[in-house]
Amino acid sequence: MNRQLNFIGHISTPYNTLEACPNNITPEGPACKLTLKPEYRHELSGLNEGQEILILYWLQNPDEPANQPYRFPGTGDCNNSNLTRAGTFALRTPHRPNPIGAAVLPIETIIAGEITVHGLDCLNNTRLLDIKPAIFLETHR
């Protein structure tokens, strides 16, 4: 079975080091660009400015070595199952079994395969995995 990811583009943010990244997504934050690869650009048709989208991205830093084991946050320990801290799945930590980041933000503009949003908290050049309309939120608002 194919579990391989296909990056559809990249995200430009003002943050070039992990230390510079804010801890949270803030819709009032600086402009960030989602740039799609040419072969995926026409797949943005139907999205509109002002519409909320779910953005999924791959949090692993391209400079990290391949195949490094998943480490439980705050411990550096790969096999410690006796912790009292909050678990990974109760946190937004990037140290996850699958380092997928998620944000829901409104589209400011869509121009030539580039979407502008505001306030993402990830590194510049983070790889983009998916964009979906955030309609799944409407059902229980």
Add this chain to the structure above:
Amino acid sequence: MNRQLNFIGHISTPYNTLEACPNNITPEGPACKLTLKPEYRHELSGLNEGQEILILYWLQNPDEPANQPYRFPGTGDCNNSNLTRAGTFALRTPHRPNPIGAAVLPIETIIAGEITVHGLDCLNNTRLLDIKPAIFLETHR
């Protein structure tokens, strides 16, 4: 770089064929269980009943052949860039460059590494990728 996914568990739903799956997530729908692998169960600590979570899952059917190309929805065509329909990223179609499904639902119960939610629309035994607190929604409500 490691782009390999690690399935953290599976989702049990009442739907054993794609035809049986509903088209949308409905919080009033039937109970569905998220069962974590034993090594990830303690990572649920800190999540609470009633809390909304973002659930990410891998939409590719285990019976599909590996490495099949991405097909644009509704066309079966892998290279058609001249379509007038809504694009993939404006849809929740499972036919995506990365077949990752997403749902935001409240936790009904957490018991022994199993979370119960209601109304997922995916196949029984869908593989689970991640669970996150849905705090990213709070910023712009």
